Amino acid sequence: MSHTRRDLLRSAGWSLGLAGVGALLGGCAPSTSATPRPVLQSTPSTPRRGGQFRAVLTGGGAAESLDPFGGGAPSDFIRNDVIYDSLFSLVDGRAAPALALTAEPASDGRSFVLRLREGVRWHDGSPFTAADVAYSLRYMTSPERPYPNELQLYVDTGGVKVVDDRTVRVPARQPVGDPALMLASFPGKIIKDGARSFSAADAVGTGPYQVEAFEAGRQTRLRRFDGHWGGAPNADTLVLSSLTDPQAKVNAVLTGQADYAVDIPFSIARAGTGSAELEIRQAGEGNRVGFGFILNATRPPFDDPRARRAVRLAVDRKALVDTVLLGYGEPGNDLFGAGSEYFSDREPPARDVDQARRLLREAGAEGAQVTIRSSEYEAGYNASTQLFAEQLREVGLNVRPDIVGMQNFFDVKALAEANGIAFSIGAIPLMVIYGRLAAYPSLALPAPRLRSAFAKAFGSTDAAQRKRSWTEVQDVMAEEGNCVVWGLADTLSVARKNVAGVETRGLAKYPYLGKAGLA
Structure with a gap:
């Protein structure tokens, strides 16, 4: 029933594997020349439909996983955000509806009722129901999990009741005044009722992309899921490469092997891209x-x-x-x-x-x-x-x-x-x-x-x-x-100038790529 080290790392947005990057060029002396100003990540252009989008992320090696409650590297969080959906998303610090439309608290805060979105389908075509939510809440908070979700501290998942296919009643362990924000803050991905295996063949979600190929610590290929409730994504294919060295991440973009690299050190941003086709971006104040x-x-x-x-x-x-x-x-x-x-x-x-x-x-x-x-x-x-x-x-x-x-x-x-x-x-x-x-x-x-x-x-x-x-x-x-x-x-990234549709949902170090593509 305790918080875990993984929880603190995620809230900090710590980039595991960024040790020894030469965090400060030239030691600890302040810079004497003007700092190049990055452009805002939220560019106004809209991605075109089709093609592939290639991103390079901070990887976790062989420990990476398609289990949304397993791996703890940035690559795991970013990848699983587009395979699976949550009940609510965190947008601009506030809860936004996703698989759930509302979370209505009782007057004393000791329980809340979830009203679920209609018309949602799993990647295999089966319908999303309240039974999936009840199963997911119990599964993610189980003490058998390597990292039980923190919702166990606030929600009595053993007492969750399915009212009907679109309604779930959830008892709370302590008063919860804003359950939608709580569910967005301690995000738990929703999986199919009964799911226990998360291999490339078994990883079924409701997200905008489904798994085509996965190699832990190296690369993931995801293909567009046209039946997504939020509309089909822009790119046909997402190619997500995992690297631990930040300079190697940047080099992948500089050499044309990738379109986008998130969370780059300040020293590398200061050095600039040296290319008119690339730009340093920041996620906003x-x-x-x-x-x-x-x-x-x-x-x-x-x-x-x-x-x-x-x-x-x-x-x-x-x-x-x-x-x-x-x-x-x-x-x-x-x-x-x-x-x-x-x-x-x-x-x-x-x-x-x-x-x-x-x-x-x-x-x-x-x-x-x-x-x-x-x-x-x-x-x-x-x-x-x-x-x-x-x-x-x-x-x-x-x-x-x-x-x-x-x-x-x-x-x-x-x-x-x-x-x-x-x-x-x-x-x-x-x-x-x-x-x-x-x-x-x-x-x-x-x-x-x-x-x-x-x-x-x-x-x-x-x-x-x-x-x-x-x-x-x-x-x-x-x-x-x-x-x-x-x-x-600032949270910095390097991107080709025609990269568009990258969003922040929660921490900017784990950008949402469900709408990303090339303009």
Whole structure:
């Protein structure tokens, strides 16, 4: 019944396999020339019908899977998004109908009723029904799964009732005020009633593409499903290649082997494409990733809110944005979730070294030994940790960066012993962010006011009350929180100029390719 490491990685949008990419060209010195500005991903052109669309993704090697509840690499998330559908999608931070049209909560939030879309067909031609939804909810939350879906924490899947072919009643383990947003936030793909095998021959979904060929860690070929409820996709074929090295991903586009590569490092974007046929794109300000650190509020000195406040005042945010993000982003305001519904878009705190020193003295933390744990899960983690340590030394903290390997980074015992950790979270709903952080003592803020406000925000069926409660959650974090969000980073890609129809549904690092093609 616990959250998993995979859940945190997905919410962060961490790109497994981006270690050693030369995250900062020329070391940690800020760039001295103007940063080339990328174009917005949402180009106005419409893809033409037919042909193939070739994308290169960050792969997971032999662990990749067509099981929508199995693999955890970006290639798995992106591929399975077009084979299978969810009940609701996440668009611009809000729930959008997909296989379900509505999710109607009971007045006390203890249950909700799903009204399903009519006329949906599986790839094999059979009709989609409520029985498929009931089976999928039970299957994805089963403790037998390698990564049981987080819905197990909020939904009593054993009590799910099929009312009729288009209606499902779902009991909740705790009050859920906005079940549609919850289902979009903790996405679970819907599979056929009774499905247990997900080979290339057995992977049947309701999505816009169906499997033609699959080789884990190498390539997937998907063909258009003309019977998709949302309309037939544009490209006849999707060819999805998996690579782990970011330069190799970019090279595939540069050499004409692919049309599009998502999630490229800032240094490579800065170098440019050198081709009039290609362009660097960004997913938009509302889809940026919050970069920062989470302080361990269970250990000295950060168990004292004055010491946490001192750190937030000590950070030179612009220096970190210029140095680590190479200018591809803007300073953050210590709150994760920028771009999501209910986010408090307040000004970043100004740096105040003198006040930071005073607060540390008052907390008895001057000269305290501090360990900040990092790994290059996301390009720039290690460089930001080193610069962060230098900035904290200026105000009187004795900081040691603890740089570890990727496989050991999220060791729960090691995190509990560290004073802080490098972290990032994309534009996902606040219920996901604070729910997941609360599940880990070393990441959570142990504040009764925060817990109370979060419960009200999650459980209220009244939209106005939810907004007030989410504001209070973020007020607490701004006043005494343990998150130091120093920057909001652009999500970058490289594409041929005629690439169109790439959408963001959820995290921009996992783009939706169901409508993608060449204009």
